[in-house]
Amino acid sequence: QAARSTRTIVIAGVPAGLLQDDVMADILTIHFQMSRNNGGDVEEVTYPTRNEGVAYITFEDQGVVERVLKKDQHLLQDKRLSRPYPLTVTRYCHKVSSSPIHLILL
Numbered sequence: 419q420a421a422r423s424t425r426t427i428v429i430a431g432v433p434a435g436l437l438q439d440d441v442m443a444d445i446l447t448i449h450f451q452m453s454r455n456n457g458g459d460v461e462e463v464t465y466p467t468r469n470e471g472v473a474y475i476t477f478e479d480q481g482v483v484e485r486v487l488k489k490d491q492h493l494l495q496d497k498r499l500s501r502p503y504p505l506t507v508t509r510y511c512h513k514v515s516s517s518p519i520h521l522i523l524l
Contacts, residue, residue: 423510423511424510427509430471431506445498449492449494
């Protein structure tokens with residue numbers, strides 16, 4: 419499980435409600451497999467999640483996580499989307515809490 423979490427990133431800013439969930443998951447997969455996005459082989463996309471507009475991407479190789487995190491800006495672009503959507507990409511941390519108090523402490 420630990421190894422899996424080190425290969426996972428959190429994506430925020432996914433446009434919710436525009437497309438079917440499986441279509442959006444496909445678009446995310448394509449985006450994060452592209453070399454121009456510093457991507458690589460995607461093992462799994464978790465979307466939707468309990469948090470609206472948030473997805474989890476697990477890569478086959480941990481090195482891809484580091485490359486993806488180094489990219490300045492991720493713009494989700496697809497002909498099925500009306501415009502590009504900026505994404506916020508962060509490292510997965512299983513200790514993340516939705517409680518405002520924890521967010522301030524972090």
